[in-house]
Amino acid sequence: MLGRRGARGRGLMTVPAALIYVGLMVVPVGYAVYYSFTEYNGIPSQTPQWVGLENYTRIFTDPTGDMHSSLWVTGIIAVVGAFGVNVIALGLALLLRRTTPFTAFARAVMFYPHVLSALIVGFLWQAILGPQGAVNNLLTGSGRSALPFLSDPGWALATMIAVIVWAQLGVQLVLYLAGLQAVPADLQEAATLDGAGKAQVFQHVTWPALAPTVTVTIVTSVLSLLKVYEVVLGLTNGGPGDATQTWAYEILAVSFANNKVGLACAQAVLLIVVAGILSFTIIALRKRAEEGAEALS
Amino acid sequence: MNRSGSRTVRSRATARNVAIALLSVAMLVPLYIVVVNAFKPQQEILLSPLGLDPATASTQYLQDAWTNPNFPVVSGYAVTLLLVVACNVVAIGASVPTAYVIARTPTVLFRVLLLFFVAGMFIPAQIILVPAIFVLKALHLMGTLPGLVLFMSSTMIPFTLFIFTGYIRMLPRSLDEAAAIDGASQQRVLWRIVFPLMKPIVATAFILNALSAWNDFVSPQLILGPGSSFRTITTGVYAAVSSYTTNYEIVFPTLLLAVVPILLIFVLMQRHVMSGLSAGAVKG
CATH class of the missing domain: 1.10.3720.10 (MetI-like)
Structure with missing residues (x-):
């Protein structure tokens, strides 16, 4: 019906999106891969020097001993943060499941940190939990000793994860609430009538039916936790020492800021590869759980 | 038996509502701290981070933040x-x-x-x-x-x-x-x-x-x-x-100026933002 002119018209309609996307996302990925095999200081008059795998060996052997800690920090944030965000969000979703004016208000309250910029969230909590911050002034004012929320390496990482959880739980809460609506109500009723307790209904009906939602929430939270940067900038600026330096911080505020473009690009490529592999692994692993959910409905 | 059953249901609902209320308050405390401290001098912010003394409260700090180059x-x-x-x-x-x-x-x-x-x-x-x-x-x-x-x-x-x-x-x-x-x-x-x-x-x-x-x-x-x-x-x-992260006379008023408009927009459009997000995720 459409013929050749139609086909060409169709092709043309994809051009604007393709141009922007290819030009500013696909080509940069190509650049990143190329620069990752070079030593380059980013100055236009200089040409990148081909160094092969040197940047990657540097990441893996870490001769100056400053990069592996960022890998650990990022890994801990991704695992502990994703676990914390999802457990709390699911708990809140079960608590706020029924729609009343009160729960609608509470949902909005749980969600509001998400509309704030991560940088501002960082500054906000730094003013509350810093050595001179509101909480420590309250503690010392009441005769207790101050707590090293942001000044002790271990505390600082824990504080940062808590702040990230505070900022991100709203998104996952909304996703869980949407997922809970899809749980077949008649099944839950039938299970209750058969004498199942609340925990049993959750374990055998609600949780399996939530499987597709859980896949989405795990993938989205892990992806967003792998690239944590702005909250670090506001809250700790990577400190104390390098206790809260994430991989994204390493790329942008260490390598790139010091004109090590080749190294920054190798680190970026590594993050993209890890993010991709992790996403696909999680989706593949969740397949079985999701098939269980389909069998339920 | 029936009566005590409905009583436990009701007390459970009360417990749930109390929990929701407490959690909501906890989520809002940081925002409250920004709001009250945006009107106070540094000394007072340090001495009483949660209070607001009407006698010394001033919009001076907000004005300074507004004109900060x-x-x-x-x-x-x-x-x-x-x-x-x-x-x-x-x-x-x-x-x-x-x-x-x-x-x-x-x-x-x-x-x-x-x-x-x-x-x-x-x-x-x-x-x-x-x-x-x-x-x-x-x-x-x-x-x-x-x-x-x-x-x-x-x-x-x-x-x-x-x-x-x-x-x-x-x-x-x-x-x-x-x-x-x-x-x-x-x-x-x-x-x-x-x-x-x-x-x-x-x-x-x-x-x-x-x-x-x-x-x-x-x-x-x-x-x-x-x-x-x-x-x-x-x-x-x-x-x-x-x-100037420890100069709270700058930090709090600046943060207040940065968060108030987006929060107002969120309050007005709250339902659309949250349902949009779940619609996007369901499609995604």
């Missing part, structure tokens, strides 16, 4: 709003025709094209920014607003295109086929018939893209550069606060 509030908001609108126009305007073609052409080629675009959803924007800077330099768009808009739009296109394609696939094909038989051109069918039907999904994309543009810090900071005459809200706050 590091964070030009009015122009910061203007630039940020411009980014929100421009990025959405570019991202949505480019995604609609592409999504239409992909959704209406069930060939392998276009299915692969969709996957090619969707792959971008797994690439973190701030990570790809470093090499993107070199592309922008080559195009002479570094340090310019058009360069910034194009980069931010490119990071929005994968998700926007993805949810649009899913939505158009649900629209009945007979609609545009009938119009095509009546002699309407493809562009006309798309913009006059299909696009108006996409209103809900366009609203979803607009809200989610607007949030990410509004809150983006890394892209404007690196593309415009810290010395740029254009500041967004986030780069302005960074310039005003990052070197």
Whole structure:
């Protein structure tokens, strides 16, 4: 019906999106891969020097001993943060499941940190939990000793994860609430009538039916936790020492800021590869759980 | 037995409501701290972080934050709003025709094209920014607003295109086929018939893209550069606060100026923001 002119018209309609996307996302990925095999200081008059795998060996052997800690920090944030965000969000979703004016208000309250910029969230909590911050002034004012929320390496990482959880739980809460609506109500009723307790209904009906939602929430939270940067900038600026330096911080505020473009690009490529592999692994692993959910409905 | 049963149900409901109320208060405490401390001198912020003494409360600190040259509030908001609108126009305007073609052409080629675009959803924007800077330099768009808009739009296109394609696939094909038989051109069918039907999904994309543009810090900071005459809200706050993080007379009023408008917008549009997000996720 459409013929050749139609086909060409169709092709043309994809051009604007393709141009922007290819030009500013696909080509940069190509650049990143190329620069990752070079030593380059980013100055236009200089040409990148081909160094092969040197940047990657540097990441893996870490001769100056400053990069592996960022890998650990990022890994801990991704695992502990994703676990914390999802457990709390699911708990809140079960608590706020029924729609009343009160729960609608509470949902909005749980969600509001998400509309704030991560940088501002960082500054906000730094003013509350810093050595001179509101909480420590309250503690010392009441005769207790101050707590090293942001000044002790271990505390600082824990504080940062808590702040990230505070900022991100709203998104996952909304996703869980949407997922809970899809749980077949008649099944839950039938299970209750058969004498199942609340925990049993959750374990055998609600949780399996939530499987597709859980896949989405795990993938989205892990992806967003792998690239944590702005909250670090506001809250700790990577400190104390390098206790809260994430991989994204390493790329942008260490390598790139010091004109090590080749190294920054190798680190970026590594993050993209890890993010991709992790996403696909999680989706593949969740397949079985999701098939269980389909069998339920 | 029946009576005690209904009593435990009721006390359970009460316990639940108390828990919800306590958690809500806990979530709001940080906001309360920003609000009360924006009106107090440093000494008082340090001595009583939670109180507000009407005798010494003053709007002086807010006025100082308003006139702080590091964070030009009015122009910061203007630039940020411009980014929100421009990025959405570019991202949505480019995604609609592409999504239409992909959704209406069930060939392998276009299915692969969709996957090619969707792959971008797994690439973190701030990570790809470093090499993107070199592309922008080559195009002479570094340090310019058009360069910034194009980069931010490119990071929005994968998700926007993805949810649009899913939505158009649900629209009945007979609609545009009938119009095509009546002699309407493809562009006309798309913009006059299909696009108006996409209103809900366009609203979803607009809200989610607007949030990410509004809150983006890394892209404007690196593309415009810290010395740029254009500041967004986030780069302005960074310039005003990052070197003075313990000067709370600056920190709290600046943060208040940065969060109040977006929170007001959120309160007004709360239902749309949250349902848009779950709609996007269900499609995604």
